[in-house]
């Protein structure tokens with residue numbers, strides 16, 4: 001009898017309530033008999049001793065997919081032998097993204113193999129037609145057998161391989177159902193070895209369920225070079241972000257809309273913003289990875305029916321909202337004590353940066369006064385406990401960003417040197433109290 005953690009693959013002869021490796025509760029499942037791993041049962045790369053000085057350096061040339069957002073997330077393209085895991089819940093668009101990427105790689109002259117253990121070749125063809133993919137020069141295998149993928153790779157020597165999905169793969173040399181921790185780990189290992197020994201790029205998709213009770217990509221995370229996650233946001237919005245990235249930076253992300261024709265990159269929430277004045281909504285911008293992204297900060301303030309008024313946030317720290325509402329109460333005279341406050345960051349983004357403070361305060365003010373803020377104004381500033389609006393170090397970049405995203409005015413700190421930019425109305429304030437003068 002043995003037990004295994006479905007999240008990280010930790011195994012033990014004893015049952016445990018909380019996994020000692022990944023600290024997850026209730027992630028333990030019973031697996032077959034406990035067996036010592038026989039030497040050689042795990043796929044390995046043939047080892048040979050070499051002198052460091054004589055080792056050939058393979059230039060890690062980047063291969064671009066041509067899908068700009070994807071290349072940026074991967075640090076400028078994929079590297080030979082790289083293994084990339086794409087995790088996400090069912091139906092989020094993993095297969096769609098893979099097909100689109102396969103099409104791009106093959107259009108740029110790469111040899112592409114698409115192995116699907118989930119869909120038949122004709123289903124894939126239907127999917128590709130629906131996405132109106134131009135290039136159908138993609139080798140398909142609709143099989144979940146890792147050994148078949150291995151022989152197809154050795155025979156056809158593709159540059160890029162897509163495995164959709166790891167849960168559908170099976171390694172006949174090992175016991176266990178497809179999707180079990182054991183199979184996921186062994187198949188993952190074989191595919192990783194294949195990538196390194198053949199020098200091809202391998203993309204692997206993996207499903208994670210809401211309960212996380214299927215052997216998910218967590219088991220594979222330490223095996224692969226990059227881990228991307230695709231999450232579903234409001235409506236058809238999808239967020240793709242890098243959780244681990246050996247050849248690029250973490251914290252990069254892209255947003256897409258999932259449409260009939262597949263994933264279409266959306267710049268950011270600016271495209272989704274309403275053109276008119278909106279009550280309780282202020283625009284700000286935050287830095288994510290190397291990019292700036294505009295965000296809409298939305299507040300709703302209403303009389304409370306509860307003994308303790310509610311403070312609810314989505315995409316924002318509740319603690320920070322409590323602090324900013326205290327500041328707004330003191331310096332703007334807003335009476336918030338008996339009101340419920342809801343704060344939402346639209347577009348499913350989580351805002352950690354203090355640069356959004358001024359925007360949050362303005363959205364609270366706008367909601368209490370029931371007077372809209374023009375959606376062409378961007379608020380940029382950190383707010384201190386004394387109600388002072390503090391300057392941001394990279395304010396120049398942010399103002400430029402506002403301009404290139406068609407904002408007409410920016411409201412920022414009156415401390416430090418001023419900024420002028422043609423076509424941009426720059427308003428400077430030193431204290432939160434001056435919000436009244438600006439918003440009226």
Ligand SMILES: Nc1ncnc2c1ncn2[C@@H]1O[C@H](COP(=O)(O)OP(=O)(O)O)[C@@H](O)[C@H]1O
Pocket residue numbers: 088089090091092093094095096097126127130258
């Ligand atoms: N044949 C189809 N016709 C219409 N919509 C589809 C079809 N296949 C998939 N979709 C839509 O595309 C979305 C993404 O599908 P898919 O890329 O297969 O997701 P995943 O691989 O992450 O499970 C699904 O939620 C579904 O709404």
Ligand SMILES: [Mg+2]
Pocket residue numbers: 094095096118164
């Ligand atoms: Mg799929």
